[in-house]
Amino acid sequence: MKNSNKIKRRVFIKVVGLSGGGLFLASYVPLQNLLANTGDDPKIFAPNVFLKIDSNGIVTIIVHRSEMGQGVKTALPMLVAEELEVDWDKIVIEQADVDAKYGSQTTGGSTSIRRSWEPLRVAGATARVMLITAAASHWNVSSDNCYAENGFVINKLNNEKLSYGELVDEASKLSIPTDVKLKDPKDFKIIGKRIHRVDTPDKIYGKAKFGIDVVIPGMFYAAVSRCPSFGGSVKSYDAAKAKNISGFRTVVQISSGVAVVADSTWRAFNGRDALNIQWDLGPNAKINSDDIHNKLVNKSKADGYEFESRGDINKNIEEEKILDAVYEVPFITHAPMEPMNCVAEFKDGKAELWAPTQNPQNARSEVAKALGISEVDVTVHVTLMGGGFGRRLVSDFAVEAAEISKAIKKPVKLTWTRQEDMKFGWYRPPSLHVLKGAIDAEGKAMKFSHHIIAPSITQFRFAPDLPPKDYDIKEGTVGLEYQIPNMRIAGSIIKTPIPISWLRSVYNTQNPFAIESFIDELAFAANTDPVEFRMKMLPDDSRLKNVLKVLAEKSGWGIGKILPKGRGRGVALFKGYDSFCAQVHEVTISGNKIKVDRVVAVIDCGIVVNPDLVEAQMEGAIVFGLSAALKGEITIKNGGVEQSNFDDYEILTYNEMPEIEVHYVKNTLPVGGVGEVGVPPCAPAVCNAIFAATGKRIRKLPIRLDS
Amino acid sequence: MPKYTLTVNEKKQTVDVDAGTPLLWVLRDNLGLTGTKYSCGEGICGNCTIHVNGKAERSCVINVEDAVGSSITTIEGLAEKHDHPIFKTWIELEVSQCGYCQPGQIMTLAALLEQNPKPSRKEIDDALNSVLCRCGTYQRIRNAVDKLVEEGQ
Ligand code: FES
Ligand code: FES
Numbered sequence: 001m002k003n004s005n006k007i008k009r010r011v012f013i014k015v016v017g018l019s020g021g022g023l024f025l026a027s028y029v030p031l032q033n034l035l036a037n038t039g040d041d042p043k044i045f046a047p048n049v050f051l052k053i054d055s056n057g058i059v060t061i062i063v064h065r066s067e068m069g070q071g072v073k074t075a076l077p078m079l080v081a082e083e084l085e086v087d088w089d090k091i092v093i094e095q096a097d098v099d100a101k102y103g104s105q106t107t108g109g110s111t112s113i114r115r116s117w118e119p120l121r122v123a124g125a126t127a128r129v130m131l132i133t134a135a136a137s138h139w140n141v142s143s144d145n146c147y148a149e150n151g152f153v154i155n156k157l158n159n160e161k162l163s164y165g166e167l168v169d170e171a172s173k174l175s176i177p178t179d180v181k182l183k184d185p186k187d188f189k190i191i192g193k194r195i196h197r198v199d200t201p202d203k204i205y206g207k208a209k210f211g212i213d214v215v216i217p218g219m220f221y222a223a224v225s226r227c228p229s230f231g232g233s234v235k236s237y238d239a240a241k242a243k244n245i246s247g248f249r250t251v252v253q254i255s256s257g258v259a260v261v262a263d264s265t266w267r268a269f270n271g272r273d274a275l276n277i278q279w280d281l282g283p284n285a286k287i288n289s290d291d292i293h294n295k296l297v298n299k300s301k302a303d304g305y306e307f308e309s310r311g312d313i314n315k316n317i318e319e320e321k322i323l324d325a326v327y328e329v330p331f332i333t334h335a336p337m338e339p340m341n342c343v344a345e346f347k348d349g350k351a352e353l354w355a356p357t358q359n360p361q362n363a364r365s366e367v368a369k370a371l372g373i374s375e376v377d378v379t380v381h382v383t384l385m386g387g388g389f390g391r392r393l394v395s396d397f398a399v400e401a402a403e404i405s406k407a408i409k410k411p412v413k414l415t416w417t418r419q420e421d422m423k424f425g426w427y428r429p430p431s432l433h434v435l436k437g438a439i440d441a442e443g444k445a446m447k448f449s450h451h452i453i454a455p456s457i458t459q460f461r462f463a464p465d466l467p468p469k470d471y472d473i474k475e476g477t478v479g480l481e482y483q484i485p486n487m488r489i490a491g492s493i494i495k496t497p498i499p500i501s502w503l504r505s506v507y508n509t510q511n512p513f514a515i516e517s518f519i520d521e522l523a524f525a526a527n528t529d530p531v532e533f534r535m536k537m538l539p540d541d542s543r544l545k546n547v548l549k550v551l552a553e554k555s556g557w558g559i560g561k562i563l564p565k566g567r568g569r570g571v572a573l574f575k576g577y578d579s580f581c582a583q584v585h586e587v588t589i590s591g592n593k594i595k596v597d598r599v600v601a602v603i604d605c606g607i608v609v610n611p612d613l614v615e616a617q618m619e620g621a622i623v624f625g626l627s628a629a630l631k632g633e634i635t636i637k638n639g640g641v642e643q644s645n646f647d648d649y650e651i652l653t654y655n656e657m658p659e660i661e662v663h664y665v666k667n668t669l670p671v672g673g674v675g676e677v678g679v680p681p682c683a684p685a686v687c688n689a690i691f692a693a694t695g696k697r698i699r700k701l702p703i704r705l706d707s
Numbered sequence: 708m709p710k711y712t713l714t715v716n717e718k719k720q721t722v723d724v725d726a727g728t729p730l731l732w733v734l735r736d737n738l739g740l741t742g743t744k745y746s747c748g749e750g751i752c753g754n755c756t757i758h759v760n761g762k763a764e765r766s767c768v769i770n771v772e773d774a775v776g777s778s779i780t781t782i783e784g785l786a787e788k789h790d791h792p793i794f795k796t797w798i799e800l801e802v803s804q805c806g807y808c809q810p811g812q813i814m815t816l817a818a819l820l821e822q823n824p825k826p827s828r829k830e831i832d833d834a835l836n837s838v839l840c841r842c843g844t845y846q847r848i849r850n851a852v853d854k855l856v857e858e859g860q
Contacts, residue, residue: 069805069842196801203806204797204813205789206742206782213741221736246725264724265745266732337746337754337807337841386744386807387841418747612801616847620804623843646751646839654835657845 045168047130047176049101050123051080057151057165059084060092064102065112066358067095067199068336068388069620070675071613072112074197076120078609079113082190083124083183085148086164093198098360098380105382107358108393108502110577110673113609117671125180127171134170135162185607185668194612199384211356211383212341212415219343219411220249221265222404223272226257226424229639231497232282234258241274251275252407255370256396259404265415284497284639292636293328295494296432296453300326304451304490305468307478311486313449319441321525327433327514329683329701331634333641334503335649338386339421342401345411350377351402356385358392366395367402378402389624390502394426419644426501427634427641429455431473433514438486443526445537449488450477450518452511456493457500466493476511476680481544481575482519482537498636504624505679508576513629513701516572516684521697530571530688531557544573547580547602547665554663555584555600563693566590567597570688572681577673579605580665583622585658585685589693592705596626596658596686604665605672611664618662618678625682626658627651633702711771715740716784722771730774731755731766734781742782742810746839753838754811757781763818763834782810785817792858793817796851804842812838812848816855824859831856 042054052060061080067073077093096102104115128148135153136143145156152161185191202208227233237258239251247263248271260271343354344367351371357363360380368375385392401414416424431454438447454473459466473491480489503509523533531552538545551571552558563569569586586598601618608614631650635642643649687698696705712721715738722737729748734740734757743766746754750768757766758780785791793813796802803809812835819826819834826834831852840848 067805069803069807071804196798197803199806200798200801200803201789201794203803204782204794204809206740206810208806209741210744210807212745213735215739215741264728264732264736266728266736267725335841337752337805337839338744339746385805386746387805389841415745418749616801616804616844619846620843623845624841645749646747647749651839651841652843652845653837653839654845654848655832657843657849660846 043168043172045127045172047127048123050120051084051127053127053164053168055165055168057163058092059086059090059151059164060094062094062096064096064105065116066107066360066382066385066388068107068358068385068392070112070617071197071610072107073199074195075113075609075613076116078190078195079116079120080124082188083121084128085150087150088190088195090151095382097382098364100361105360106362106393107388108390110675110677113671114578114673121182122180125182126177129177129180130171130174131164131167133174134167138162138170191607191609193610195610208384210338210386211343211354212338212386214343214354214383214413216343216345216354216411219413220261220263220408221268222259222261222401222412222414223268223417224254224257224259224400224414225272225275225277226420227279227281229281229285230499231284231639233280235278235280237278238276241276242271245271245274250408252404254400254403254407256400259400261404261408261412265413268415269417281639287497287639288637289635292430292496292498295496296328296430299453299492299494300432300434300451302492304453304492305471306488306490307474308489309487313447313486313488315486317438317440317446320438320446322436322438323521323525324434324436325518325521325699327435327517327699328431329510329513330430330632331427331498331636332503332628332632333422333425333427333634333649334389334391335421335646335651336385336387336389336391339418340391340397340416341414342398343411343413344398344401344405346371346402346406346409349373350379351405352379353398353402354381354383355398356383356392357395357398358388358390359395362393363395363398366399370399371402371406389504390506391426394501418646422643422645422649423641425641426499428503428506428509429457429500431510433511435514435518437518437522439522439526443528445482445484445522445526445533447486448482448484450511450515451490451492452477452514453492453494454507454510455496455500457502457506459493459495460500473507475506476508476576477515480515481539481542483539484537497639504621505676508574508676508680509625509628509683512572512574512680513683516681517687517699520570520684520688520691529558534571534573543604544575544580544582547582547604548573550663550665551582551584551600551602554602554661557584566693568689568691568693570685570690570692572684572688574677574680576680577677578670579603579672579674579677581677581681583681583685585682585689587686587689587693589690589705594630594690594703594705595656598659600661600663601678602663602665603674603677604667605674605677606667606669607671608664609671614664614674615662617674619660621676621678622660622682623652623657625679626686629683629686629701629703631702711775713771713774713779714777715779716781724771726770726772728771729767730757730769730771730779733771734766740781740783744807744810746808751837751839752811753815754808756811756814756838758814758818761818761821763815782814785814791817792855796855800847800851800854802844802847802851804844808838808840812840816852820855825856
């Protein structure tokens with residue numbers, strides 16, 4: 001505490017700039033010296049918000065999305081640098097603070113690369129064109145006689161060179177061109193390469209600053225006690241015991257509960273635990289998981305709102321074999337390794353936040369609303385984050401920190417415990433899926449109907465009167481690639497008081513589980529190989545079909561079809577986020593134990609910006625998907641969450657890691673998302689593999705072979 | 708308030724904290740060594756792993772008073788020049804995603820390899836099995852460990 005207090009604000013900002021915000025590559029050091037040696041401030045050329053070049057030649061690229069492990073801090077600058085024609089090892093990468101000028105800064109929905117693909121390349125190309133124009137006019141030659149490479153403009157006629165730094169002044173005076181030409185993919189030098197992550201070294205040396213590591217001068221530490229049942233509130237509290245904790249500073253009531261402020265994290269935790277709070281448990285104190293399950297079941301009896309239909313699902317087909325099944329998934333939670341936290345300082349009517357957020361613009365507006373100040377008076381510095389998976393799209397932790405700082409008139413760091421992270425999350429909703437299907441005498445799928453019943457995140461969070469046509473629960477069930485002549489896709493929502501929100505792939509972790517499992521049921525009923533069965537239903541020009549073909553080949557599907565007893569393999573497909581993914585999972589079952597031995601994944605995400613990052617996202621998505629399928633379950637008792645730590649909310653461990661092989665389809669189609677597309681096929685593929693191994697059809701997650 | 712003198716990364720430092728304070732919070736809040744991460748606080752996840760007299764231990768379940776007299780190493784002190792073979796292999800194979808669990812992974816592995824440069828698969832599994840990574844970097848950790856063991860580090 002004392003140590004950290006000694007750090008002056010000015011110094012701290014620099015520390016954040018180095019490790020938390022900006023990111024400097026090895027070669028930054030000499031450049032920095034160069035900067036330090038010049039007497040005057042360097043001039044800056046910044047033709048757009050994504051890059052700046054100063055007269056010392058330092059090229060800074062600004063990352064406007066949040067780095068949470070997916071690699072945007074590397075991949076987004078690759079897009080700018082490609083078109084800018086700079087030496088990758090010489091750029092400086094800076095994390096953007098919150099600002100509308102960047103467009104959306106929301107890191108979710110696998111959009112960072114997809115939505116930036118064009119604008120960031122245009123940003124780089126625009127600067128390049130201007131630098132070339134500046135050099136051409138300096139040499140008095142036509143721009144056509146010049147080209148850019150490695151941070152220089154070169155005169156083709158005489159090989160003379162001018163560095164970008166030397167051109168800053170002249171380029172700054174030019175008007176900004178509006179229709180620059182982008183590079184042909186065949187000329188890419190950076191895009192498509194296995195460029196190393198720029199932030200790995202600091203992270204593994206323990207130097208990188210995550211949100212939880214931020215320290216600002218004069219900062220106190222806070223912990224919050226929240227009502228054990230959702231929707232409850234504080235009736236009264238007695239802080240006498242908390243006041244006896246050494247280092248206790250104060251206690252304040254905020255909108256979500258009661259906060260204890262102390263001079264260290266541990267003392268804040270202890271102070272919080274020593275509070276004696278009388279809760280008004282609110283209207284939900286009697287709600288249990290069973291009640292929610294029953295609501296789902298009740299709604300499943302109706303037909304639901306029809307999202308899509310084709311042919312006639314009710315017509316009789318000669319010699320048809322009819323199947324029906326009900327699938328169910330529970331609440332699950334994000335549980336990133338870094339619990340929620342935020343540093344906030346409210347001073348002179350303004351709030352400054354250091355937040356591990358996927359959604360700085362939302363954090364800003366929520367904080368402004370909570371504090372009754374205007375958005376322009378809220379600054380959000382986006383820190384590194386120890387995983388996000390959608391949890392950090394919600395700004396509750398930022399609002400809490402800001403409220404506490406405003407109340408105590410001091411900067412404060414709020415840290416949630418793991419237990420609070422488990423109990424006060426924003427959960428992926430549960431769902432029930434009613435499926436019906438029919439195959440004809442030839443074993444062809446003739447009918448398919450799917451009714452999903454689930455709480456709606458959009459309805460819960462934003463639109464109490466959400467019209468059925470806008471139900472978000474249809475994600476992953478409408479627009480299926482399968483050509484089945486008679487289809488009906490419908491949905492019903494239920495309301496629950498349990499906070500729900502987006503979690504890596506959201507409803508795509510639910511609908512495809514039911515659909516791809518049921519398709520497998522149809523394949524077996526038709527006595528057809530599951531890959532072949534799917535192939536027959538996919539149109540020839542389908543990218544998904546191509547992915548499945550590649551998968552069959554890479555996984556050795558069909559070769560040595562008969563696995564030893566107790567082993568099985570299953571397949572599942574998914575399209576979404578402008579990408580296509582198929583996976584084969586191989587399992588060994590001994591008793592009630594499931595071991596996933598091997599996963600082969602094929603992805604078509606169009607142009608691959610950085611193969612290493614794509615592979616890492618696929619590996620991570622598979623672990624995430626398997627954790628949910630094999631273990632993930634949040635249960636509700638008395639209006640609150642029962643689980644509290646990684647011992648009762650387990651995730652996959654090192655021993656359980658399957659061998660994962662990732663293959664991608666090479667093409668030059670527009671870039672697709674990769675952060676989420678690998679999750680949806682996991683649950684169905686592993687369940688289909690279990691069926692192949694044991695003949696037992698799993699229709700409820702998490703998978704429990706003993707029930 | 709009691710004072711405790713700790714030896715952390717070969718430096719003696721005195722802290723003024725309550726008995727029973729987990730070493731994790733002393734390192735993070737009092738000594739500014741934030742490379743040691745908090746995640747579960749109950750000895751389950753291994754993200755807070757440090758070395759106590761060369762052995763991998765979970766700092767969230769060690770009381771400060773029990774650390775007095777021991778030699779404590781944190782990720783910051785593992786190799787001040789960052790020349791540890793684990794670091795090099797970790798970068799080469801791009802093991803890390805969000806990076807949050809990685810100090811714990813690395814400290815766990817470093818202690819194991821220090822004691823036994825050629826551990827068996829089972830010894831490796833036993834050591835790393837309860838260091839949790841939500842980003843799912845286990846396959847790359849496995850590849851990195853295999854490489855390190857093969858190179859006899
Ligand atoms: S934080 Fe210590 S083991 Fe998890
Ligand atoms: S790298 Fe993110 S938790 Fe392991």
